[in-house]
Amino acid sequence: MRNRHLNIGLVGTGNVAWHLAPAFEDAGHRVVAVYGRTPKRTKEMASRLYDAEILDAPDFSGSGADIVLLAVSDDYIGEVSENVAVDNGCLLVHCSGNVNVKALWTGHTSEIGVFYPLQTFSKNKSVDFETVPFCIESSSEASAKMLVGLAESLGSEQVSEMDSNQRASLHASAVFACNFTNHLLVMSKKICEKNGVGFEMLHPLLAETINKAMEIGPENSQTGPAKRRDFQTLEKHMDLLKDMSEAQGIYKTLTESILDLYGERV
Amino acid sequence: MRNRHLNIGLVGTGNVAWHLAPAFEDAGHRVVAVYGRTPKRTKEMASRLYDAEILDAPDFSGSGADIVLLAVSDDYIGEVSENVAVDNGCLLVHCSGNVNVKALWTGHTSEIGVFYPLQTFSKNKSVDFETVPFCIESSSEASAKMLVGLAESLGSEQVSEMDSNQRASLHASAVFACNFTNHLLVMSKKICEKNGVGFEMLHPLLAETINKAMEIGPENSQTGPAKRRDFQTLEKHMDLLKDMSEAQGIYKTLTESILDLYGERV
Known part of the structure; x- marks a missing residue:
């Protein structure tokens, strides 16, 4: 066939x-x-x-x-x-x-x-x-x-x-991995532009983030201030984003979610 | 020197x-x-x-x-x-x-x-x-x-x-591009695993998402149900995530942000 x-x-x-x-x-x-x-x-x-x-x-x-x-x-x-x-x-x-x-x-x-x-x-x-x-x-x-x-x-x-249910789940999970990731990049670029730094500087870090997540699993790759419960930096970032309510809202939601997910392991 | x-x-x-x-x-x-x-x-x-x-x-x-x-x-x-x-x-x-x-x-x-x-x-x-x-x-x-x-x-x-302010902005923007992206991948993988589909299937789509965003800019690369205001699919996904409150909350926040950002252009 x-x-x-x-x-x-x-x-x-x-x-x-x-x-x-x-x-x-x-x-x-x-x-x-x-x-x-x-x-x-x-x-x-x-x-x-x-x-x-x-x-x-x-x-x-x-x-x-x-x-x-x-x-x-x-x-x-x-x-x-x-x-x-x-x-x-x-x-x-x-x-x-x-x-x-x-x-x-x-x-x-x-x-x-x-x-x-x-x-x-x-x-x-x-x-x-x-x-x-x-x-x-x-x-x-x-x-x-x-x-x-x-x-x-x-x-x-x-x-x-x-089957159709599995395909629908894969589709929903692709929305997270791709559509939402792209939206994060839109926010990321806005922050760079507002402060006169080149967004393209983030490319190597982004490429490494994806490679690491695919190699050892995203659940083993989480880094950053929310993961290490660095509340001083989290506050500083929230303050830095105070004129960008859209980005600030996303920062808050994702930070709380990371704090929740890894909180019990501390 | x-x-x-x-x-x-x-x-x-x-x-x-x-x-x-x-x-x-x-x-x-x-x-x-x-x-x-x-x-x-x-x-x-x-x-x-x-x-x-x-x-x-x-x-x-x-x-x-x-x-x-x-x-x-x-x-x-x-x-x-x-x-x-x-x-x-x-x-x-x-x-x-x-x-x-x-x-x-x-x-x-x-x-x-x-x-x-x-x-x-x-x-x-x-x-x-x-x-x-x-x-x-x-x-x-x-x-x-x-x-x-x-x-x-x-x-x-x-x-x-x-300067230090620019560097702090770059750092905040790296949190979006990298730490938050990794967290989305954690959610994405959870959805896959819950439904018995292989997370690694998303790798090519993810790689293309990053490449496209870096090539033509993330603001020109947004796709997906929120961007095209496909409310039927958005509802279906929210329903599909009903047992995963963490993922559902993130889905809601990011979807609303995308709807807001592109809404005026429709």
Whole structure:
């Protein structure tokens, strides 16, 4: 089953579809048909592909697609899966971390699944799929194998099968590790800028923080004034942030949480 | 002045002293004398050095030291600088991000300064000083030059002069970027473990988050449900975290902060 060349249908023209479509073709698959709500963008995407038909409705019957991927925003998945048409036996999947696989269960096909790449995609930045973990879920073993094979054919070195609850947890945990971390960096940069120091000075420390956390576990890597219960420094920082209420609020919440977590061990 | 070989005196046997002392000697300087509160640890450190004298009080007069470094914890700097003795003209510096240079102003010498390496040190993990930024402050131009030269002799590619307020801001901003980020990773890992998914799956996404933030700026890199005001997902996550009050509290604070920050742009 692995490395079998597949015919793929695609709904959506966002960043995920944009990067996946040519990557599929580079891996030897064929994107047979595409559908998107924005005609211009759909045409643009099709122009990157070998010979994809542009559909004016999400009707993939007769297209020869083995798989139809819904690479659309979470709140649009339900609507598309109501309206999509696929041939009998075609596998219908979505690419969302957060939406239950059952959202695809609308009677159009018995084969449904999830093909979720755990990475952040930007249109103008190329994606190295070897480093992208994929989360797979499916209604049958044969379909799961097909999706695992598809992810592996892109070069991915981390392909995991998991259910919708696990995937939702992973998604929530990614919000902490990535979206919230980025927001901390926004605050960090604001503090630097307010005081005329270069934010880029923090890059090595940040890189080491991530490496250490991944090497020995974040629970063994905590440092800083809250961890060592250095209340003098904590007060000094709170005072230093007095004109930046947003940053001060975050400082307070996270400091209290660290004090709570390690307090009992002192 | 640059690359001049210096005689160095050292107070402290913590992780910073532990890594700096042999690095100084590798760069061609000489550690002439060391003082530490723990005799065993002081002896251990001296054994890594060419010919350092072990002092039983922080009295560096007559040692020939050009610089005496206080690599001790923040709350001990004041006490040591009261008790230290150095020859006239010897430069006395501390290595703290957070303590004002004036803490060293105790009448023992007119030459005081700060030599602050912006990195996290662990005893058993070697340090590549080429990637460590140094923040320098000093009471005179000549001493500043000496400290810049000392940092550069270790191979550091980022040596910046800044005052005590700027250094304190950088330290506070490092708490956000590093200590708080690590705490988010602790939460993130807890969520993964509770739901049986592998935390290491998040590594590529985390690495990309950091790279993107440093490349195009964190203010241009924010993604996730709070940024796109996807209240359905926010609610789902809050519900998913209902048995993890610590994580839920952090989720709430950071989500509200992101909603606030980007709200006006919608």
